[in-house]
Amino acid sequence: MAEGVKPRVKAPKSAAAGEVVVLKTLISHQMESGQRKDKAGNKIPRSIINRFTCEFNGKSVIDVTMESAISTNPYFEFEATIPETGDLKFTWYDDDGSVYEETKSVKVG
C-alpha cells in the first residue's frame, strides 16, 4: 500500500428533494507517473489512483478513469442530484490493488 493515502470528502449532510449539491473529493496520494527515473537511472514504477467512482444508493453518479498525467493528490469537484435520503459512496482504486472507500449520508427533508 502506498504511504500517506487518505481519502477526504466534503458533502452536505442534508438537502431538499431533487436538489443539486456540490461534492468535493480529494485523496492524498503521491501519483508516481511512471515516467520518472531515480538517481541510478532506473525507471520508478507507476503508482497512481487509476479509477474513481461515486455512487448514490448503488446508482452511478460519476466514474473517472485516471492516467499517468494526473497531478498528485487528485481533487474532484462535481454535482449530484439528491432525490431521496441515502448514502453517497466514494471509491478510489489504486494501481497496487488497494481500494479506498468513504461513505457520506445525505438526509432529505
Next chain:
Amino acid sequence: MNFKPMTAIAALLLSVPTFAAADADDDVLIVNGETELVTKAPAPAHLDGALDEVMSGWHFRADETQALEMDDFDNPGMLAVEAAAEVWNTVDGSEGKSCASCHDGVEQSMKGVRAVYPKWNDAAQQVRTMEAQINDCRENRMGAKAWKYDGGDITDMVALISLQSRGMPVNVAIDGPVQATWEQGKELYYARTGQLDLSCANCHEQNYGNMIRADHLSQGQTNGFPAYRLKNAKLNSVHARFKGCVRDTRAETYKPGSPEFVALELYVASRGNGLSVAAPSVRN
C-alpha cells in the same frame, strides 16, 4: 432589440474584477465562509515614505488561485498541515518526547506564536526564526536530529504552528535587542545584488503591481508563509523563497538559515506588520 439583457451583461462584465491588469485587486479574503482576514493595512510607521499601504500577496493572484485559499478543503497546503499534526504527537529522539509532551495541544500552546516571529531569544542572545526554535527543541529537548532548515518536515511543522495564528495581525518587534539585526535586514533589502543588479526593493517596493515577464509582482509579504505553490506542489518556506529570488538576480545566494536570511526575514516580516497571518497560503 434586447437592450435590457445587453445592459445587464455589460454591467456584469464591469463588476467582474479583471486580472489582465497586474494591479492588486479589491477582493476580500474570507476563509471557510467565516474568518475574514486583513489583506490590506496601513503601512507600519517605519515604512514612511516607502509605502502607504501593505498588501498580502493574495491580492496579486488570479481568482482561481485566490479561491483555493478561501476554503480549507480546497487548500492543498492543509494536507501538509494534517501530516504535521501527526508528527506533533509522534515521539522522536533519545528523550522519548514528542512536541505534545511539553506543549500539549498545538491549538492552544501555539496560538499567536507565528504573529511575533522571528523574535529575540534571551537565552541564546540571538534572533530566532520558528525553524531555528523547532530545531533547538528537537536537538536539545527531544534528543532528535535537527531537520533540514528548509526541508519538507520543518516547513510542514511551521505551517501547522502558523495556522494556529491565522487571522491574527503580524506584529514582530523591531526595536530593543533585535534592532541591530533588523537594521542588517533592512540593509540587505535595499542592497542590489547579482549580475542583474537588483535589490528586493526594486521589484517588491518600486514595482509591485507591475508585470515581471508573465507574472505579477507582489509586495513580497511573508504573512502567508509557508506558501503552497502550484508550480512545485508543496509548501515553501520563507528562506527557500528568498533563495529563489536572490538566485533570480543571478547572485550567489545566502544559505537558508544563515544569519543574513534570518535578518532579512525579520525585516520583511516587519514590513507586513498589521496584515493577518494567512498561512498556509496558496500561490502560483
